Amino acid sequence: SRSINLAVIPGDGIGPEVVAQGLKVLGAVLPQDVKLETKEFDFGAKRYHATGETLTDADTDALKRHDAILLGAIGDPSVPSGVLERGFLLKLRFLFDHHVNLRPSRLLPGVPTPLAGQPEIDFVVVREGTEGPYTGNGGTIRKGTPHEVATEVSVNTAFGVERVVRDAFARAQARPRKKLTLVHKNNVLAYAGHLWTDVFNRVAEEFPEVTTDYIHVDAATIYLVTDPARFDVIVTDNLFGDIITDLAAAVSGGIGVAASGNINPSREFPSMFEPVHGSAPDIAGQAKADPTATVLSVALLLRHLGYDAEAARIEDAVSADLAERGENSRTTDEIGDALAGRVAG
Amino acid sequence: SRSINLAVIPGDGIGPEVVAQGLKVLGAVLPQDVKLETKEFDFGAKRYHATGETLTDADTDALKRHDAILLGAIGDPSVPSGVLERGFLLKLRFLFDHHVNLRPSRLLPGVPTPLAGQPEIDFVVVREGTEGPYTGNGGTIRKGTPHEVATEVSVNTAFGVERVVRDAFARAQARPRKKLTLVHKNNVLAYAGHLWTDVFNRVAEEFPEVTTDYIHVDAATIYLVTDPARFDVIVTDNLFGDIITDLAAAVSGGIGVAASGNINPSREFPSMFEPVHGSAPDIAGQAKADPTATVLSVALLLRHLGYDAEAARIEDAVSADLAERGENSRTTDEIGDALAGRVAG
Numbered sequence: 001s002r003s004i005n006l007a008v009i010p011g012d013g014i015g016p017e018v019v020a021q022g023l024k025v026l027g028a029v030l031p032q033d034v035k036l037e038t039k040e041f042d043f044g045a046k047r048y049h050a051t052g053e054t055l056t057d058a059d060t061d062a063l064k065r066h067d068a069i070l071l072g073a074i075g076d077p078s079v080p081s082g083v084l085e086r087g088f089l090l091k092l093r094f095l096f097d098h099h100v101n102l103r104p105s106r107l108l109p110g111v112p113t114p115l116a117g118q119p120e121i122d123f124v125v126v127r128e129g130t131e132g133p134y135t136g137n138g139g140t141i142r143k144g145t146p147h148e149v150a151t152e153v154s155v156n157t158a159f160g161v162e163r164v165v166r167d168a169f170a171r172a173q174a175r176p177r178k179k180l181t182l183v184h185k186n187n188v189l190a191y192a193g194h195l196w197t198d199v200f201n202r203v204a205e206e207f208p209e210v211t212t213d214y215i216h217v218d219a220a221t222i223y224l225v226t227d228p229a230r231f232d233v234i235v236t237d238n239l240f241g242d243i244i245t246d247l248a249a250a251v252s253g254g255i256g257v258a259a260s261g262n263i264n265p266s267r268e269f270p271s272m273f274e275p276v277h278g279s280a281p282d283i284a285g286q287a288k289a290d291p292t293a294t295v296l297s298v299a300l301l302l303r304h305l306g307y308d309a310e311a312a313r314i315e316d317a318v319s320a321d322l323a324e325r326g327e328n329s330r331t332t333d334e335i336g337d338a339l340a341g342r343v344a345g
Numbered sequence: 346s347r348s349i350n351l352a353v354i355p356g357d358g359i360g361p362e363v364v365a366q367g368l369k370v371l372g373a374v375l376p377q378d379v380k381l382e383t384k385e386f387d388f389g390a391k392r393y394h395a396t397g398e399t400l401t402d403a404d405t406d407a408l409k410r411h412d413a414i415l416l417g418a419i420g421d422p423s424v425p426s427g428v429l430e431r432g433f434l435l436k437l438r439f440l441f442d443h444h445v446n447l448r449p450s451r452l453l454p455g456v457p458t459p460l461a462g463q464p465e466i467d468f469v470v471v472r473e474g475t476e477g478p479y480t481g482n483g484g485t486i487r488k489g490t491p492h493e494v495a496t497e498v499s500v501n502t503a504f505g506v507e508r509v510v511r512d513a514f515a516r517a518q519a520r521p522r523k524k525l526t527l528v529h530k531n532n533v534l535a536y537a538g539h540l541w542t543d544v545f546n547r548v549a550e551e552f553p554e555v556t557t558d559y560i561h562v563d564a565a566t567i568y569l570v571t572d573p574a575r576f577d578v579i580v581t582d583n584l585f586g587d588i589i590t591d592l593a594a595a596v597s598g599g600i601g602v603a604a605s606g607n608i609n610p611s612r613e614f615p616s617m618f619e620p621v622h623g624s625a626p627d628i629a630g631q632a633k634a635d636p637t638a639t640v641l642s643v644a645l646l647l648r649h650l651g652y653d654a655e656a657a658r659i660e661d662a663v664s665a666d667l668a669e670r671g672e673n674s675r676t677t678d679e680i681g682d683a684l685a686g687r688v689a690g
């Protein structure tokens with residue numbers, strides 16, 4: 001009999017509220033014969049304040065013993081900027097080698113967008129997750145003096161670029177339009193840009209059915225608001241991916257519905273799924289948070305574990321729910337109930 | 346009697362077409378007693394193909410002898426990506442220490458925007474122009490092998506950050522709303538982020554009337570499409586500035602109307618003014634290019650040289666022209682004539 005051994009990290013702010021709905025929908029969609037075991041972890045601001053810890057070796061050992069991780073959100077204004085980001089979120093991406101950071105964008109009918117004319121949006125960004133300017137390389141000399149120099153080193157390897165580019169080509173190949181766009185800034189960041197472009201062009205030869213193009217990251221932001229329909233699959237660097245996926249979320253229904261997966265395709269370590277939004281402490285505890293992004297992250301999680309039909313059921317439920325949502329606001333729980341009802345039906 | 350000694354670089358593609366209109370409007374707006382002298386330079390793809398040169402020492406010496414530089418656009422698909430960008434555009438920004446890269450965004454009435462609901466947009470981005478990931482620091486080892494490693498080093502100095510932050514505070518202070526937003530990614534790029542944040546907070550103490558806030562670059566792209574009215578002046582790093590100013594241009598009327606200045610406030614070297622758009626070889630020679638961005642760049646040039654009234658006349662002319670533009674398309678020359686007529690009037 002099948003089983004899913006899930007690590008759950010509710011986290012800070014609205015994290016616990018949205019994760020509760022994600023688990024509700026997960027429970028409702030899974031067939032009877034699948035045994036779901038969950039274990040909750042207390043990472044985040046509270047634990048940090050109590051113990052000074054963000055993620056210990058014992059923590060990662062415990063997390064490793066799971067099939068996947070569901071994360072709500074981590075972060076609180078009471079913790080200095082960067083401490084939880086680097087001490088927990090990024091640390092886990094690096095330790096568990098989450099090199100495919102997957103961020104789909106679909107503008108569903110009935111969903112408000114800041115763009116005029118309700119354009120067609122249905123693409124997925126494959127953001128590299130373990131290299132680029134995110135490696136923490138760099139340093140500071142003469143800190144706090146008028147002669148301070150601070151550096152950040154973007155590290156890019158053929159190994160790291162090739163595996164994520166290959167993953168993106170495979171995803172493009174599996175989609176109807178079969179189109180892959182490389183986003184970089186190879187006219188300025190020439191060393192990294194050359195590596196990315198070179199690897200991209202080489203891997204492209206193995207995927208003759210996939211149409212390819214290249215766009216500078218600055219121009220990509222223009223297309224995301226003037227012609228988002230041109231994108232099918234995008235592959236990009238860690239930092240560019242961070243930036244353009246927030247913009248992509250904004251134009252395709254907002255971060256209330258943007259899901260993401262921090263994926264280790266080899267399954268050597270558990271992958272982690274989380275909404276793109278943060279902990280939103282300003283609305284925490286008010287039952288106002290939209291759990292849709294978390295529920296869609298559960299769908300990504302299920303697909304990663306091979307439950308394709310269940311993932312599709314969740315995505316269909318969300319589409320139907322968004323189409324009928326209308327103007328009247330519902331609580332976090334009501335949205336979760338509605339989605340759970342649909343997937344169970 | 347007063348004089349302006351102007352270096353003109355028409356460049357590639359539509360560059361010469363739009364520069365011709367910029368000069369036409371400049372000639373029309375200047376008072377009789379101002380002697381305008383222009384000298385044309387042939388930088389760009391043609392010169393590169395003929396001589397292999399992008400910008401020689403003799404060239405920069407010649408450019409130095411001018412009060413300012415007006416640039417159309419540089420770049421052509423026949424030249425490998427990066428050669429003219431790094432060999433000319435960036436080289437000049439660095440040699441002439443153009444550390445204030447000024448990019449205003451205003452959505453004028455009647456101008457189409459991809460955003461729904463015609464939001465209010467009137468802000469200016471002060472992009473650092475001589476540091477960050479643009480310094481060309483970095484390198485490649487084992488090029489072309491499966492073990493290639495490519496690095497890019499973002500270099501940030503207290504000196505470089507402070508002068509541009511100070512410039513941005515002064516600009517914010519001079520505007521009615523007096524608001525300055527720092528855009529960075531200090532939760533991940535901690536070394537550079539700390540320097541920027543620290544300098545920003547210190548300089549803020551000297552400008553008690555200016556309201557300040559901080560936004561991560563990824564979140565900034567969200568606000569640029571959901572709530573652009575929140576911005577007054579933005580100060581940011583070279584790369585983040587590159588990205589968000591293209592997005593800013595896209596939402597506030599498109600790159601057809603986006604002007605920019607590469608400014609050396611000390612006037613030690615001439616500043617350079619140019620439209621944000623590129624050489625657009627696909628529409629070159631067809632009289633289709635919109636010269637408005639170049640004409641607005643001429644206004645920035647005039648303001649830099651102290652001709653505030655003339656700069657304002659050009660900006661008013663552009664506003665009036667855009668408001669009355671309507672649907673029928675005009676040639677490059679017709680738009681230039683209309684603007685020249687208005688400023689002369």
Ligand SMILES: CC(C)[C@H](C(=O)O)[C@@H](O)C(=O)O
Nearest residue numbers: 085086089090242532533563
């Ligand atoms: C919180 C932060 C470290 C993170 C990132 O920059 O990757 C976030 O913005 C994201 O996109 O998941």
Ligand SMILES: CC(C)[C@H](C(=O)O)[C@@H](O)C(=O)O
Nearest residue numbers: 187188218430431434435587
């Ligand atoms: C052409 C390129 C080098 C340049 C930049 O990246 O600065 C351009 O995008 C700009 O914004 O002026």
